[in-house]
Amino acid sequence: MSLHIFGNRLKCLLRDKENVFWTMLFPILLAVFFNLALSNVNAGESFQAIKLAVVNNSSFHNDQALQTALDAAAAGEQKLFELTLTSQEQAEQLLTEQKVSAYLLVDEEPVLVVSKTGIRESIIKSFLDSYLQTTAAVNTILQNNPNNPALLFQSAGERQNYLAEVTGSAADPNNILIFFYSLIAMSCFYGGFWGMREVTDIQADISALAARINISPQHKLKAFLSSLTASYLIHFSELILLLLFLRYVLQIDFGAKSGYVVLTTALGSLAGIAYGAFISALVKKSENMKVAILIGTTMFGSFLAGMMIQDIKYLVSQKFPLLAYVNPINLLTDAFYSLYYYDTFSRYFLNITILGGMTIAFCLGTYVIVRRRKYASL
Amino acid sequence: MQVFKLCLKILKKNIRSLLIYIVLFLGISTIMASSASTEQNTDFSFTKSKARLAIISEESTPLTAGLQQELAKIAHLVALPDEIEALQDALYFRTVSYILRIPKGFSEKIMRGQPVKLHKTVIPNSYSNAYLDLSIDQYLNSARLYVEQIEDLSQEELVQFLQKDLAVETAVEIKTNDRQAAKQTYSQYFFNYLSYSLLSILILGLSALLLVFNNQDLQKRNACAPLSTANVNRQFVLAVLVFTVLTWLVMALLCLVFALKDGFTVNILYLLLNSFIFALCAASISYLIGTLVKSPNAIPAISNVVTLGLSFISGVFVPMELLGKQVLKFASFTPTYWYVTANNRLASLTKFNYTNLQPVFTSMLIQLGFALAFFAVALVLGKNRRLQ
Structure with a gap:
């Protein structure tokens, strides 16, 4: 039944x-x-280059190192930035129209101007921080009798990776x-x-x-x-x-x-x-x-x-x-x-x-x- | 107004079950509100996110102490015992998001300029972890420069140099009133979630209504009535509109309670307008689904697929920035996408002139277009069915 x-x-x-x-x-x-x-x-592949405007003034022109660093970051397949060199007024306008994420104004020190806080803005800031900190290190070294100043700049431009990822268990989280x-x-x-x-x-x-x-x-x-x-x-x-x-x-x-x-x-x-x-x-x-x-x-x-x-x-x-x-x-x-x-x-x-x-x-x-x-x- | 009254009666009978969804939305929003306020300051702002970090150091030297001190500035240090189970548990429950292991002999290798690697175990896809990666690499890369260039450098001296260098930070100037901007993103969350709940309620409510009306026997009996079809339809649509507006009103009020907690802005008015337009669109989607569906048992499944599916590909739950281009292109054939797009834009607006608002209006118009299209399809299908 x-x-x-x-x-x-x-x-x-x-x-x-x-x-x-x-x-x-x-x-x-x-x-x-x-x-x-x-x-x-998960793939995280479709990273889009971040649009960044740079105010093209004399201070920026004189800062050869910053130019090199930015150019390096804006080149290649996996470029981090898409740079626009422009005047300050125009940069301001690009920012309000949300055509760029931020603009960089180099006076004595570089200043990053943003309209809001977000992932992209934070990435730009991290990049600049890293640049400034390396510059600070280079300056300190130059004051302290370096062995080989010629090699210093080249070496500063190269970044070594000091981290290796290991999984904590049988599978990755x-x-x-x-x-x-x-x-x-x-x-x-x-x-x-x-x-x-x-x-x-x-x-x-x-x-x-x-x-x-x-x-x-x-x-x-x-x-x-x-x-x-x-x-x-x-x-x-x-x-x-x-x-x-x-x-x-x-x-x-x-x-x-x-x-x-x-x-x-x-x-x-x-x-x-x-x-x-x-x-x-x-x-x-x-x-x-x-x-x-x-x-x-x-x-x-x-x-x-x-x-x-x-x-x-x-x-x-x-x-x-x-x-x-x-x-x-x-x-x-x-x-x-x-x-x-x-x-x-x-x-x-x-x-x-x-x-x-x-x-x-x-x-x-x-x-x-x-x-x-x-x-x-x- | 017999038809209109009947519709309201049917809806009234279902009101309790619909209330459950409102309570559900309220619950979800409250939890989101309590988590969003903490989340926001962590992941997306310049007060650099504080990841929870555990450092397992197999040696104790001035250099490792210096590194720890530096990392303590940007992360919450959590002490964990060096046992596999404890470490696995910590990552599983997210008590830490980053475990850094400093192997024995690390400082010595650094001081000699030999290659060495620290071991990290992390939760994937975390922005706050990316900062830690950067900071650790920055610290050790700077250390490398010193070791290469300065002879007979002691660890203590190195740590002191590094401490000074790493204190340098980029000056940031925020053009708009940032606190205000942060608040708007906050209300943007609620309005985005609103699309999910509103659509759920409308689909379930309207399908309950249409199932009654599409019952063949009832339809035949109603056809005998001395009322023109146009008249019946007019009353019916009126009832649907009243139901839609009421539902929208309740949900929008709930949203307002959350959004207004941080004060009133013009953005909220535009967000309300956008949500109203979306409500119209949602009503016509629901109308179409109600016309198509035959068995009451299938309604929950359909409503689930439609609401969750649209929400996922249109960036209601997963932020649009993280979705692939192809997916977004596909999603742009759905009204939810345009609703969310408009919301996201509205949330970051500070100047309300025509150029800034134009994309928002376009999105609204597209939503209205969708509303008309779905409604038209539903009418044609309904007519076909009656003629059969």
Whole structure:
């Protein structure tokens, strides 16, 4: 009998093609959008040369060293600046029209004139700081009997790199992954819609279909579990497709522990469905209200887990650690990320244990609300 | 005005669920407000960002002490034990963003002019880390010059020289009132996020409405009524407009509460105007989606794809500067892109003359164009469906 219900339920759910299509497609489409928006962030290749105007006065003319330094920075493929030599009035105008990020006025000392503070302006300032500091060093050396003054200028122009990057763990920390992990977590919790539907279709006071099913001599819990399994199967298959899409089409690296990623997704899907069922059983209001609560909490949870702005995840875990541990979407995101990042499993198991506990709580809650309902009239 | 009243009744029934989105927006904005105020001073301004730095030094010499002292000026030093797990945790939870390891024998190699490397472990893509990289390289490059040129230099002398040289800084002059500019960027965030929430609410509200109206049985019954289709449509559109304006009003008021905290500027008026135009555009997108969608179950998924997708590629969440050219080109076929473009420009404006405002007006016009286009498509599709 259970198998009969399972089979028919599966057919029934799959025939709602619009629903299946959108629940499957929406995380994939979002992943494509994420990938579009974020691919550039990691690559960091499309660095555009910063437009800088220089006031072409006599002081600038006499400062041979500064000219050389600026010219060097404005040449080549990966040039840092795009220079415009101009008069002061014109530089002023270029700045107000936002045609240049800043202009440089050399009097006794170079002064950088900007209209606002930002990334580009800061880069120009860092460049100039570095130039001035090297000049200061050269001047000090010249006052202190240098060995080989001829070589000094050449040597000052060459910069050596004194830093080597080493990774702290098996994998590099990767900011972009947080977005995708929280996307998977959100998709897991969108399974809540399937869970919600299962409750709607088994509670006699909500739908006519449920009233009919309740008349059947089949044990309610068994009927519920069989049809819930059908929902779970569909939802989990959708998630597997999403994982495959992320891995093989968008080429997102999940690290070495792929098996665990699938396992986590399976648990996440279960947690999502249980959550939806619980909300549906708990909220006695209209269908719209249930949907709104489900979307609202899922979106807010995803937001806190760093789906829109990843810094939020760290803000929450630093300032409100409790909130990070009660947010199931954050737990799931964190579980994925710790699989990727840590060599050990301790953090992963912590997350999964709490999430498992929450899933059991949702299931028990649903069970207590749904069981043994009797209706005087419908 | 039966149709109009009916529409408002249907919307009223859904008001509680729509309120959840407003609360959601409020929550997100509050968190953003509390984080943006700290974030802004760190990443994007001349009060050089203070990265959180941990230095693990395997030796203790005057040179390493000097380097530490110099770095302490531009970063918060965090003490961490030299254990793998502790270091991994620190990076994972962002208690530090930069770990610098000074290997044994480092000072000696520097003093002899031999090549040597410090080891860094960092969180990628952080501007504040880039400053640290620059400062460390600057310090050691200057040190190299001294070592090359001056004989019998002691570490103490070197550190003293370097300390003096590195105190030099470029003078910066900011032309506009910078504090004001900083505030406007602040309100720009809220207005950008507004596009996400507003679109979500309108899509969900209007699809709920249209699903009722597009119910075939109801449509047939309504067609019997002694009201001309034009009249029905007029009332319907009026109801949609009223709903849109009300939603916009609520969201804009919330935005104002956040934006006005730092005082009133003319920019805010223009930002409000821009958001109103976007609201019209969002309403026509929602109208189109409502016409297309058949199953209520698909609405959350569609609304999610549309709102989040548009927000991501148009620079609502990820700043436009960080998006690729191709992506932006693609995004320019969406109204959100023009809304955000106008917002970003408005936020940095200080003079409101025609030349400065012209690109903003262009963006607004494009949004209105989108609004008309989506609405027209929706009408054609709706007509087709009725005729079937």
